[in-house]
Amino acid sequence: MTEKIGVIGTPGKWSTEALADALEARTGYRQVIDMARVTLDLGTRALVCDGMDLCALDGLVVKKIAETYSPDALDRLEMLRVAEAMGVKIFSPATAILRLMDRLACTVTLANADVPMPPTTITEDVTAARAALDRYGSAVFKPLFSTKARGMVLLDADAPDAEAQIAAFKAANPVMYLQKKADLSGHDLGMVFLGGAYLCTYARVNQTGSWNTTIHSGGKYAPFEPDAALIELGRRAQAPFGLTFTTVDIALTPDGPIVFEVSAFGGYRGALEGCGIDAAALVAEHVHQAVTA
Incomplete structure:
Protein backbone atom coordinates (compact mmCIF):
# COMPACT_ATOMS: atom_id res chain seq x y z
CA MET A 1 0.00 0.00 0.00
CA THR A 2 1.28 3.45 -0.95
CA GLU A 3 1.19 5.96 1.87
CA LYS A 4 -0.28 9.26 0.74
CA ILE A 5 1.70 12.04 2.43
CA GLY A 6 1.24 15.58 1.17
CA VAL A 7 3.44 18.63 1.65
CA ILE A 8 1.87 21.94 2.64
CA GLY A 9 4.09 24.69 1.32
CA THR A 10 4.79 27.03 -1.56
CA PRO A 11 4.68 25.34 -4.96
CA GLY A 12 7.93 25.92 -6.86
CA LYS A 13 9.97 26.89 -3.80
CA TRP A 14 13.15 24.87 -3.27
CA SER A 15 12.51 23.51 0.22
CA THR A 16 8.88 22.62 -0.50
CA GLU A 17 9.78 20.77 -3.69
CA ALA A 18 12.81 19.06 -2.09
CA LEU A 19 10.61 17.71 0.69
CA ALA A 20 7.97 16.54 -1.81
CA ASP A 21 10.71 14.84 -3.86
CA ALA A 22 12.08 13.07 -0.79
CA LEU A 23 8.64 11.80 0.21
CA GLU A 24 7.90 10.65 -3.34
CA ALA A 25 11.15 8.66 -3.34
CA ARG A 26 9.90 6.75 -0.29
CA THR A 27 6.18 6.39 -1.09
CA GLY A 28 5.71 6.87 -4.83
CA TYR A 29 3.16 9.61 -3.98
CA ARG A 30 3.67 13.33 -4.52
CA GLN A 31 1.34 16.16 -3.60
CA VAL A 32 2.17 19.83 -2.89
CA ILE A 33 -0.65 21.78 -1.25
CA ASP A 34 -1.02 25.57 -1.27
CA MET A 35 -3.23 26.54 1.68
CA ALA A 36 -4.51 29.54 -0.30
CA ARG A 37 -6.37 26.98 -2.45
CA VAL A 38 -7.89 25.01 0.43
CA THR A 39 -11.58 25.16 1.36
CA LEU A 40 -13.01 23.82 4.61
CA ASP A 41 -16.62 22.61 4.81
CA LEU A 42 -17.32 22.04 8.48
CA GLY A 43 -20.68 20.44 7.72
CA THR A 44 -19.09 17.57 5.83
CA ARG A 45 -15.72 17.92 7.59
CA ALA A 46 -14.01 18.08 4.19
CA LEU A 47 -10.76 20.00 3.69
CA VAL A 48 -10.48 20.26 -0.07
CA CYS A 49 -7.65 21.44 -2.33
CA ASP A 50 -8.03 21.19 -6.10
CA GLY A 51 -10.70 18.52 -5.75
CA MET A 52 -8.81 16.39 -3.23
CA ASP A 53 -9.93 15.99 0.40
CA LEU A 54 -6.84 16.36 2.58
CA CYS A 55 -8.63 14.39 5.30
CA ALA A 56 -8.27 11.29 3.09
CA LEU A 57 -4.47 11.46 3.20
CA ASP A 58 -2.30 9.46 5.59
CA GLY A 59 -0.11 12.40 6.52
CA LEU A 60 0.68 16.05 5.92
CA VAL A 61 4.04 17.76 6.36
CA VAL A 62 3.77 21.49 6.98
CA LYS A 63 6.76 23.10 5.31
CA LYS A 64 5.24 26.58 5.03
CA ILE A 65 1.74 27.63 6.02
CA ALA A 66 1.99 31.00 4.23
CA GLU A 67 4.64 33.12 2.54
CA THR A 68 4.38 35.76 5.27
CA TYR A 69 3.33 35.43 8.89
CA SER A 70 -0.02 37.01 9.77
CA PRO A 71 -3.17 36.30 11.80
CA ASP A 72 -4.58 34.85 8.55
CA ALA A 73 -1.91 32.16 8.70
CA LEU A 74 -3.22 31.18 12.12
CA ASP A 75 -6.62 30.59 10.54
CA ARG A 76 -5.01 28.18 8.06
CA LEU A 77 -3.61 26.21 10.98
CA GLU A 78 -7.03 26.08 12.60
CA MET A 79 -8.34 24.52 9.38
CA LEU A 80 -5.67 21.81 9.63
CA ARG A 81 -6.96 20.87 13.06
CA VAL A 82 -9.97 19.34 11.28
CA ALA A 83 -7.67 16.98 9.38
CA GLU A 84 -5.92 16.10 12.65
CA ALA A 85 -9.27 15.29 14.26
CA MET A 86 -10.09 13.05 11.27
CA GLY A 87 -6.96 10.99 11.94
CA VAL A 88 -4.46 12.54 9.51
CA LYS A 89 -0.96 12.61 11.01
CA ILE A 90 0.44 16.13 10.70
CA PHE A 91 4.08 17.14 11.04
CA SER A 92 4.42 19.46 12.96
CA PRO A 93 1.00 19.39 14.64
CA ALA A 94 -1.09 22.50 13.97
CA THR A 95 -1.37 23.33 17.67
CA ALA A 96 2.43 23.23 18.00
CA ILE A 97 2.94 25.63 15.10
CA LEU A 98 0.24 27.97 16.44
CA ARG A 99 2.49 28.81 19.41
CA LEU A 100 5.27 29.93 17.07
CA MET A 101 3.62 32.05 14.39
CA ASP A 102 2.96 34.84 16.90
CA ARG A 103 6.29 36.11 18.26
CA LEU A 104 4.74 36.94 21.63
CA ALA A 105 3.34 33.43 22.08
CA CYS A 106 6.80 32.00 21.36
CA THR A 107 8.48 34.43 23.75
CA VAL A 108 6.07 33.77 26.61
CA THR A 109 6.55 30.01 26.20
CA LEU A 110 10.33 30.41 26.29
CA ALA A 111 10.18 32.71 29.31
CA ASN A 112 7.96 30.25 31.17
CA ALA A 113 10.59 27.57 30.49
CA ASP A 114 13.33 29.82 31.96
CA VAL A 115 15.18 30.04 28.63
CA PRO A 116 17.55 33.04 28.53
CA MET A 117 16.45 35.74 26.07
CA PRO A 118 17.24 39.40 25.42
CA PRO A 119 15.48 41.81 27.80
CA THR A 120 12.03 42.26 26.25
CA THR A 121 9.13 44.67 26.68
CA ILE A 122 5.62 44.32 25.24
CA THR A 123 3.29 47.29 25.47
CA GLU A 124 0.60 49.28 23.70
CA ASP A 125 1.72 52.48 25.45
CA VAL A 126 4.20 54.69 23.55
CA THR A 127 5.38 56.25 26.83
CA ALA A 128 6.24 52.81 28.22
CA ALA A 129 7.96 51.92 24.93
CA ARG A 130 10.08 55.06 25.16
CA ALA A 131 10.98 54.27 28.79
CA ALA A 132 12.04 50.74 27.78
CA LEU A 133 14.17 52.13 24.94
CA ASP A 134 15.87 54.46 27.43
CA ARG A 135 16.63 51.52 29.72
CA TYR A 136 18.01 49.40 26.89
CA GLY A 137 19.96 52.15 25.14
CA SER A 138 19.33 50.46 21.81
CA ALA A 139 16.42 48.18 20.93
CA VAL A 140 14.91 46.29 18.04
CA PHE A 141 11.19 46.88 17.56
CA LYS A 142 9.69 43.68 16.09
CA PRO A 143 6.29 42.99 14.53
CA LEU A 144 4.50 40.10 16.19
CA PHE A 145 4.15 38.39 12.80
CA SER A 146 7.33 38.50 10.71
CA THR A 147 10.33 36.46 9.60
CA LYS A 148 13.85 37.25 8.39
CA ALA A 149 13.81 40.67 10.15
CA ARG A 150 11.04 41.99 7.91
CA GLY A 151 9.40 45.06 9.43
CA MET A 152 11.89 45.28 12.29
CA VAL A 153 13.26 48.68 13.30
CA LEU A 154 16.49 49.32 15.21
CA LEU A 155 16.25 52.41 17.43
CA ASP A 156 18.80 54.18 19.62
CA ALA A 157 17.61 55.99 22.72
CA ASP A 158 19.50 59.16 21.78
CA ALA A 159 18.15 59.34 18.22
CA PRO A 160 16.60 62.79 17.67
CA ASP A 161 13.53 61.28 16.02
CA ALA A 162 13.09 58.36 18.43
CA GLU A 163 9.57 59.40 19.49
CA ALA A 164 8.49 59.82 15.88
CA GLN A 165 9.86 56.40 14.96
CA ILE A 166 8.11 54.78 17.92
CA ALA A 167 4.86 56.45 16.88
CA ALA A 168 5.33 55.22 13.30
CA PHE A 169 5.98 51.68 14.50
CA LYS A 170 2.94 51.86 16.79
CA ALA A 171 0.75 52.94 13.87
CA ALA A 172 1.58 49.69 12.05
CA ASN A 173 1.89 47.53 15.20
CA PRO A 174 -0.67 48.33 17.91
CA VAL A 175 1.07 45.86 20.25
CA MET A 176 4.72 46.94 20.38
CA TYR A 177 7.33 44.26 21.02
CA LEU A 178 10.87 45.46 21.61
CA GLN A 179 14.06 43.72 22.66
CA LYS A 180 17.36 45.13 23.81
CA LYS A 181 19.80 44.94 20.93
CA ALA A 182 22.21 42.05 21.46
CA ASP A 183 25.90 42.11 20.62
CA LEU A 184 25.98 39.44 17.91
CA SER A 185 29.69 39.87 17.12
CA GLY A 186 28.85 39.48 13.45
CA HIS A 187 27.06 36.13 13.64
CA ASP A 188 24.33 34.10 15.28
CA LEU A 189 23.43 30.42 15.24
CA GLY A 190 20.72 28.09 13.96
CA MET A 191 20.54 24.86 15.98
CA VAL A 192 18.64 22.13 14.14
CA PHE A 193 16.44 19.44 15.75
CA LEU A 194 14.39 16.58 14.29
CA GLY A 195 11.84 14.90 16.54
CA GLY A 196 13.51 16.59 19.50
CA ALA A 197 16.92 15.08 18.64
CA TYR A 198 19.87 17.36 17.89
CA LEU A 199 21.15 17.29 14.30
CA CYS A 200 23.63 20.13 13.80
CA THR A 201 24.34 23.84 14.22
CA TYR A 202 25.11 26.40 11.54
CA ALA A 203 26.13 30.03 11.81
CA ARG A 204 24.66 32.98 9.94
CA VAL A 205 27.57 35.32 9.33
CA ASN A 206 27.12 39.02 8.58
CA GLN A 207 28.61 39.99 5.22
CA THR A 208 27.13 43.45 4.69
CA GLY A 209 27.48 45.41 7.94
CA SER A 210 23.73 45.12 8.57
CA TRP A 211 22.61 45.12 12.23
CA ASN A 212 21.13 41.63 11.70
CA THR A 213 22.63 38.46 10.23
CA THR A 214 19.65 37.08 8.32
CA ILE A 215 20.17 35.68 4.85
CA HIS A 216 17.51 38.18 3.75
CA SER A 217 19.97 40.92 4.79
CA GLY A 218 22.98 39.35 3.07
CA GLY A 219 24.19 36.91 5.73
CA LYS A 220 25.91 33.66 4.74
CA TYR A 221 25.76 30.18 6.24
CA ALA A 222 28.86 28.63 7.81
CA PRO A 223 29.62 25.52 9.92
CA PHE A 224 29.67 25.79 13.72
CA GLU A 225 30.50 23.26 16.43
CA PRO A 226 28.68 23.98 19.72
CA ASP A 227 29.66 22.58 23.08
CA ALA A 228 27.39 20.30 25.10
CA ALA A 229 26.01 23.14 27.23
CA LEU A 230 24.94 25.10 24.16
CA ILE A 231 23.24 22.05 22.66
CA GLU A 232 21.40 21.54 25.93
CA LEU A 233 20.18 25.16 25.80
CA GLY A 234 18.83 24.59 22.30
CA ARG A 235 17.18 21.36 23.40
CA ARG A 236 15.46 23.11 26.32
CA ALA A 237 14.26 25.92 24.06
CA VAL A 248 16.49 27.40 17.44
CA ASP A 249 18.00 30.86 16.87
CA ILE A 250 20.77 31.47 19.40
CA ALA A 251 23.20 34.35 19.87
CA LEU A 252 26.51 34.21 21.73
CA THR A 253 26.87 37.46 23.67
CA PRO A 254 29.47 38.73 26.19
CA ASP A 255 26.90 37.92 28.90
CA GLY A 256 26.30 34.38 27.68
CA PRO A 257 24.09 32.69 25.07
CA ILE A 258 20.55 33.89 24.49
CA VAL A 259 17.67 32.50 22.45
CA PHE A 260 15.80 34.75 20.03
CA GLU A 261 13.13 32.34 18.85
CA VAL A 262 12.22 28.82 17.81
CA SER A 263 11.32 28.36 14.15
CA ALA A 264 7.91 27.00 13.23
CA PHE A 265 9.28 25.29 10.12
CA GLY A 266 13.05 24.92 10.49
CA GLY A 267 15.98 25.94 8.29
CA TYR A 268 16.33 23.43 5.46
CA ARG A 269 18.77 25.54 3.46
CA GLY A 270 20.81 26.43 6.53
CA ALA A 271 21.15 22.75 7.42
CA LEU A 272 22.28 21.97 3.87
CA GLU A 273 24.65 24.89 3.25
CA GLY A 274 25.88 25.32 6.82
CA CYS A 275 26.01 21.70 7.99
CA GLY A 276 26.03 19.66 4.78
CA ILE A 277 22.88 17.83 5.97
CA ASP A 278 19.95 17.00 3.66
CA ALA A 279 17.19 17.86 6.11
CA ALA A 280 14.46 17.17 3.56
CA ALA A 281 15.58 13.54 3.27
CA LEU A 282 15.82 13.15 7.06
CA VAL A 283 12.40 14.70 7.64
CA ALA A 284 10.85 12.55 4.91
CA GLU A 285 12.28 9.39 6.46
CA HIS A 286 11.13 10.43 9.95
CA VAL A 287 7.61 11.16 8.69
CA HIS A 288 7.42 7.99 6.61
CA GLN A 289 8.36 5.84 9.58
CA ALA A 290 5.84 7.62 11.81
CA VAL A 291 3.01 7.18 9.30
CA THR A 292 3.72 3.50 8.73
CA ALA A 293 4.31 2.64 12.39
Whole structure:
Protein backbone atom coordinates (compact mmCIF):
# COMPACT_ATOMS: atom_id res chain seq x y z
CA MET A 1 0.00 0.00 0.00
CA THR A 2 1.28 3.45 -0.95
CA GLU A 3 1.19 5.96 1.87
CA LYS A 4 -0.28 9.26 0.74
CA ILE A 5 1.70 12.04 2.43
CA GLY A 6 1.24 15.58 1.17
CA VAL A 7 3.44 18.63 1.65
CA ILE A 8 1.87 21.94 2.64
CA GLY A 9 4.09 24.69 1.32
CA THR A 10 4.79 27.03 -1.56
CA PRO A 11 4.68 25.34 -4.96
CA GLY A 12 7.93 25.92 -6.86
CA LYS A 13 9.97 26.89 -3.80
CA TRP A 14 13.15 24.87 -3.27
CA SER A 15 12.51 23.51 0.22
CA THR A 16 8.88 22.62 -0.50
CA GLU A 17 9.78 20.77 -3.69
CA ALA A 18 12.81 19.06 -2.09
CA LEU A 19 10.61 17.71 0.69
CA ALA A 20 7.97 16.54 -1.81
CA ASP A 21 10.71 14.84 -3.86
CA ALA A 22 12.08 13.07 -0.79
CA LEU A 23 8.64 11.80 0.21
CA GLU A 24 7.90 10.65 -3.34
CA ALA A 25 11.15 8.66 -3.34
CA ARG A 26 9.90 6.75 -0.29
CA THR A 27 6.18 6.39 -1.09
CA GLY A 28 5.71 6.87 -4.83
CA TYR A 29 3.16 9.61 -3.98
CA ARG A 30 3.67 13.33 -4.52
CA GLN A 31 1.34 16.16 -3.60
CA VAL A 32 2.17 19.83 -2.89
CA ILE A 33 -0.65 21.78 -1.25
CA ASP A 34 -1.02 25.57 -1.27
CA MET A 35 -3.23 26.54 1.68
CA ALA A 36 -4.51 29.54 -0.30
CA ARG A 37 -6.37 26.98 -2.45
CA VAL A 38 -7.89 25.01 0.43
CA THR A 39 -11.58 25.16 1.36
CA LEU A 40 -13.01 23.82 4.61
CA ASP A 41 -16.62 22.61 4.81
CA LEU A 42 -17.32 22.04 8.48
CA GLY A 43 -20.68 20.44 7.72
CA THR A 44 -19.09 17.57 5.83
CA ARG A 45 -15.72 17.92 7.59
CA ALA A 46 -14.01 18.08 4.19
CA LEU A 47 -10.76 20.00 3.69
CA VAL A 48 -10.48 20.26 -0.07
CA CYS A 49 -7.65 21.44 -2.33
CA ASP A 50 -8.03 21.19 -6.10
CA GLY A 51 -10.70 18.52 -5.75
CA MET A 52 -8.81 16.39 -3.23
CA ASP A 53 -9.93 15.99 0.40
CA LEU A 54 -6.84 16.36 2.58
CA CYS A 55 -8.63 14.39 5.30
CA ALA A 56 -8.27 11.29 3.09
CA LEU A 57 -4.47 11.46 3.20
CA ASP A 58 -2.30 9.46 5.59
CA GLY A 59 -0.11 12.40 6.52
CA LEU A 60 0.68 16.05 5.92
CA VAL A 61 4.04 17.76 6.36
CA VAL A 62 3.77 21.49 6.98
CA LYS A 63 6.76 23.10 5.31
CA LYS A 64 5.24 26.58 5.03
CA ILE A 65 1.74 27.63 6.02
CA ALA A 66 1.99 31.00 4.23
CA GLU A 67 4.64 33.12 2.54
CA THR A 68 4.38 35.76 5.27
CA TYR A 69 3.33 35.43 8.89
CA SER A 70 -0.02 37.01 9.77
CA PRO A 71 -3.17 36.30 11.80
CA ASP A 72 -4.58 34.85 8.55
CA ALA A 73 -1.91 32.16 8.70
CA LEU A 74 -3.22 31.18 12.12
CA ASP A 75 -6.62 30.59 10.54
CA ARG A 76 -5.01 28.18 8.06
CA LEU A 77 -3.61 26.21 10.98
CA GLU A 78 -7.03 26.08 12.60
CA MET A 79 -8.34 24.52 9.38
CA LEU A 80 -5.67 21.81 9.63
CA ARG A 81 -6.96 20.87 13.06
CA VAL A 82 -9.97 19.34 11.28
CA ALA A 83 -7.67 16.98 9.38
CA GLU A 84 -5.92 16.10 12.65
CA ALA A 85 -9.27 15.29 14.26
CA MET A 86 -10.09 13.05 11.27
CA GLY A 87 -6.96 10.99 11.94
CA VAL A 88 -4.46 12.54 9.51
CA LYS A 89 -0.96 12.61 11.01
CA ILE A 90 0.44 16.13 10.70
CA PHE A 91 4.08 17.14 11.04
CA SER A 92 4.42 19.46 12.96
CA PRO A 93 1.00 19.39 14.64
CA ALA A 94 -1.09 22.50 13.97
CA THR A 95 -1.37 23.33 17.67
CA ALA A 96 2.43 23.23 18.00
CA ILE A 97 2.94 25.63 15.10
CA LEU A 98 0.24 27.97 16.44
CA ARG A 99 2.49 28.81 19.41
CA LEU A 100 5.27 29.93 17.07
CA MET A 101 3.62 32.05 14.39
CA ASP A 102 2.96 34.84 16.90
CA ARG A 103 6.29 36.11 18.26
CA LEU A 104 4.74 36.94 21.63
CA ALA A 105 3.34 33.43 22.08
CA CYS A 106 6.80 32.00 21.36
CA THR A 107 8.48 34.43 23.75
CA VAL A 108 6.07 33.77 26.61
CA THR A 109 6.55 30.01 26.20
CA LEU A 110 10.33 30.41 26.29
CA ALA A 111 10.18 32.71 29.31
CA ASN A 112 7.96 30.25 31.17
CA ALA A 113 10.59 27.57 30.49
CA ASP A 114 13.33 29.82 31.96
CA VAL A 115 15.18 30.04 28.63
CA PRO A 116 17.55 33.04 28.53
CA MET A 117 16.45 35.74 26.07
CA PRO A 118 17.24 39.40 25.42
CA PRO A 119 15.48 41.81 27.80
CA THR A 120 12.03 42.26 26.25
CA THR A 121 9.13 44.67 26.68
CA ILE A 122 5.62 44.32 25.24
CA THR A 123 3.29 47.29 25.47
CA GLU A 124 0.60 49.28 23.70
CA ASP A 125 1.72 52.48 25.45
CA VAL A 126 4.20 54.69 23.55
CA THR A 127 5.38 56.25 26.83
CA ALA A 128 6.24 52.81 28.22
CA ALA A 129 7.96 51.92 24.93
CA ARG A 130 10.08 55.06 25.16
CA ALA A 131 10.98 54.27 28.79
CA ALA A 132 12.04 50.74 27.78
CA LEU A 133 14.17 52.13 24.94
CA ASP A 134 15.87 54.46 27.43
CA ARG A 135 16.63 51.52 29.72
CA TYR A 136 18.01 49.40 26.89
CA GLY A 137 19.96 52.15 25.14
CA SER A 138 19.33 50.46 21.81
CA ALA A 139 16.42 48.18 20.93
CA VAL A 140 14.91 46.29 18.04
CA PHE A 141 11.19 46.88 17.56
CA LYS A 142 9.69 43.68 16.09
CA PRO A 143 6.29 42.99 14.53
CA LEU A 144 4.50 40.10 16.19
CA PHE A 145 4.15 38.39 12.80
CA SER A 146 7.33 38.50 10.71
CA THR A 147 10.33 36.46 9.60
CA LYS A 148 13.85 37.25 8.39
CA ALA A 149 13.81 40.67 10.15
CA ARG A 150 11.04 41.99 7.91
CA GLY A 151 9.40 45.06 9.43
CA MET A 152 11.89 45.28 12.29
CA VAL A 153 13.26 48.68 13.30
CA LEU A 154 16.49 49.32 15.21
CA LEU A 155 16.25 52.41 17.43
CA ASP A 156 18.80 54.18 19.62
CA ALA A 157 17.61 55.99 22.72
CA ASP A 158 19.50 59.16 21.78
CA ALA A 159 18.15 59.34 18.22
CA PRO A 160 16.60 62.79 17.67
CA ASP A 161 13.53 61.28 16.02
CA ALA A 162 13.09 58.36 18.43
CA GLU A 163 9.57 59.40 19.49
CA ALA A 164 8.49 59.82 15.88
CA GLN A 165 9.86 56.40 14.96
CA ILE A 166 8.11 54.78 17.92
CA ALA A 167 4.86 56.45 16.88
CA ALA A 168 5.33 55.22 13.30
CA PHE A 169 5.98 51.68 14.50
CA LYS A 170 2.94 51.86 16.79
CA ALA A 171 0.75 52.94 13.87
CA ALA A 172 1.58 49.69 12.05
CA ASN A 173 1.89 47.53 15.20
CA PRO A 174 -0.67 48.33 17.91
CA VAL A 175 1.07 45.86 20.25
CA MET A 176 4.72 46.94 20.38
CA TYR A 177 7.33 44.26 21.02
CA LEU A 178 10.87 45.46 21.61
CA GLN A 179 14.06 43.72 22.66
CA LYS A 180 17.36 45.13 23.81
CA LYS A 181 19.80 44.94 20.93
CA ALA A 182 22.21 42.05 21.46
CA ASP A 183 25.90 42.11 20.62
CA LEU A 184 25.98 39.44 17.91
CA SER A 185 29.69 39.87 17.12
CA GLY A 186 28.85 39.48 13.45
CA HIS A 187 27.06 36.13 13.64
CA ASP A 188 24.33 34.10 15.28
CA LEU A 189 23.43 30.42 15.24
CA GLY A 190 20.72 28.09 13.96
CA MET A 191 20.54 24.86 15.98
CA VAL A 192 18.64 22.13 14.14
CA PHE A 193 16.44 19.44 15.75
CA LEU A 194 14.39 16.58 14.29
CA GLY A 195 11.84 14.90 16.54
CA GLY A 196 13.51 16.59 19.50
CA ALA A 197 16.92 15.08 18.64
CA TYR A 198 19.87 17.36 17.89
CA LEU A 199 21.15 17.29 14.30
CA CYS A 200 23.63 20.13 13.80
CA THR A 201 24.34 23.84 14.22
CA TYR A 202 25.11 26.40 11.54
CA ALA A 203 26.13 30.03 11.81
CA ARG A 204 24.66 32.98 9.94
CA VAL A 205 27.57 35.32 9.33
CA ASN A 206 27.12 39.02 8.58
CA GLN A 207 28.61 39.99 5.22
CA THR A 208 27.13 43.45 4.69
CA GLY A 209 27.48 45.41 7.94
CA SER A 210 23.73 45.12 8.57
CA TRP A 211 22.61 45.12 12.23
CA ASN A 212 21.13 41.63 11.70
CA THR A 213 22.63 38.46 10.23
CA THR A 214 19.65 37.08 8.32
CA ILE A 215 20.17 35.68 4.85
CA HIS A 216 17.51 38.18 3.75
CA SER A 217 19.97 40.92 4.79
CA GLY A 218 22.98 39.35 3.07
CA GLY A 219 24.19 36.91 5.73
CA LYS A 220 25.91 33.66 4.74
CA TYR A 221 25.76 30.18 6.24
CA ALA A 222 28.86 28.63 7.81
CA PRO A 223 29.62 25.52 9.92
CA PHE A 224 29.67 25.79 13.72
CA GLU A 225 30.50 23.26 16.43
CA PRO A 226 28.68 23.98 19.72
CA ASP A 227 29.66 22.58 23.08
CA ALA A 228 27.39 20.30 25.10
CA ALA A 229 26.01 23.14 27.23
CA LEU A 230 24.94 25.10 24.16
CA ILE A 231 23.24 22.05 22.66
CA GLU A 232 21.40 21.54 25.93
CA LEU A 233 20.18 25.16 25.80
CA GLY A 234 18.83 24.59 22.30
CA ARG A 235 17.18 21.36 23.40
CA ARG A 236 15.46 23.11 26.32
CA ALA A 237 14.26 25.92 24.06
CA GLN A 238 12.57 23.68 21.50
CA ALA A 239 11.22 21.08 23.93
CA PRO A 240 7.99 22.89 25.00
CA PHE A 241 6.75 23.15 21.41
CA GLY A 242 6.75 19.50 20.32
CA LEU A 243 7.78 20.18 16.74
CA THR A 244 8.79 17.63 14.12
CA PHE A 245 11.57 19.77 12.62
CA THR A 246 12.81 23.10 13.93
CA THR A 247 15.71 25.50 14.24
CA VAL A 248 16.49 27.40 17.44
CA ASP A 249 18.00 30.86 16.87
CA ILE A 250 20.77 31.47 19.40
CA ALA A 251 23.20 34.35 19.87
CA LEU A 252 26.51 34.21 21.73
CA THR A 253 26.87 37.46 23.67
CA PRO A 254 29.47 38.73 26.19
CA ASP A 255 26.90 37.92 28.90
CA GLY A 256 26.30 34.38 27.68
CA PRO A 257 24.09 32.69 25.07
CA ILE A 258 20.55 33.89 24.49
CA VAL A 259 17.67 32.50 22.45
CA PHE A 260 15.80 34.75 20.03
CA GLU A 261 13.13 32.34 18.85
CA VAL A 262 12.22 28.82 17.81
CA SER A 263 11.32 28.36 14.15
CA ALA A 264 7.91 27.00 13.23
CA PHE A 265 9.28 25.29 10.12
CA GLY A 266 13.05 24.92 10.49
CA GLY A 267 15.98 25.94 8.29
CA TYR A 268 16.33 23.43 5.46
CA ARG A 269 18.77 25.54 3.46
CA GLY A 270 20.81 26.43 6.53
CA ALA A 271 21.15 22.75 7.42
CA LEU A 272 22.28 21.97 3.87
CA GLU A 273 24.65 24.89 3.25
CA GLY A 274 25.88 25.32 6.82
CA CYS A 275 26.01 21.70 7.99
CA GLY A 276 26.03 19.66 4.78
CA ILE A 277 22.88 17.83 5.97
CA ASP A 278 19.95 17.00 3.66
CA ALA A 279 17.19 17.86 6.11
CA ALA A 280 14.46 17.17 3.56
CA ALA A 281 15.58 13.54 3.27
CA LEU A 282 15.82 13.15 7.06
CA VAL A 283 12.40 14.70 7.64
CA ALA A 284 10.85 12.55 4.91
CA GLU A 285 12.28 9.39 6.46
CA HIS A 286 11.13 10.43 9.95
CA VAL A 287 7.61 11.16 8.69
CA HIS A 288 7.42 7.99 6.61
CA GLN A 289 8.36 5.84 9.58
CA ALA A 290 5.84 7.62 11.81
CA VAL A 291 3.01 7.18 9.30
CA THR A 292 3.72 3.50 8.73
CA ALA A 293 4.31 2.64 12.39
